[in-house]
Amino acid sequence: MVKEVQMSIKMESELRDQFMAVAAGRHRxxxxxxxxxxxxxxxxxxxxxxxxxxxxxxxxxxxxxxxxSSAQDLFKKLGI
Incomplete structure (x- = not known):
């Protein structure tokens, strides 16, 4: 049996609103x-x-x- 607990998170209202809108838009x-x-x-x-x-x-x-043989050689071999 899984025991469920509640958790509170403080965040900016704009962040919450954007998150809730995306969640609703994805029906999750x-x-x-x-x-x-x-x-x-x-x-x-x-x-x-x-x-x-x-x-x-x-x-x-x-x-x-x-x-x-050097960092430059390594970067060259890695294509960086």
Whole structure:
């Protein structure tokens, strides 16, 4: 059983109005969007996050590894 709790958030009235308008326009409850955003924030805050974990895995397997003689050489190889 999921216990539901309430939460209060202080924000500018203009921000709230814009958010509510977008939520209504997409036919989604504002509370559901907030829960989704919270889940996304938590997932992205995980250490290491999915991108970091994948990068470490690739590095350990010598995939997508760039060797450069200088920062300028590295930027050139990365197309920056």
């Amino acid at each position: 409850p504002a509370a559901q969007i907030i829960r989704d955003l919270m889940r996304l924030y938590i997932a992205e805050s995980a250490v290491p996050n999915a991108l970091t974990a994948e990068t470490i895995r690739k590095s350990d397997q010598n995939e997508d590894v760039f060797h450069a």
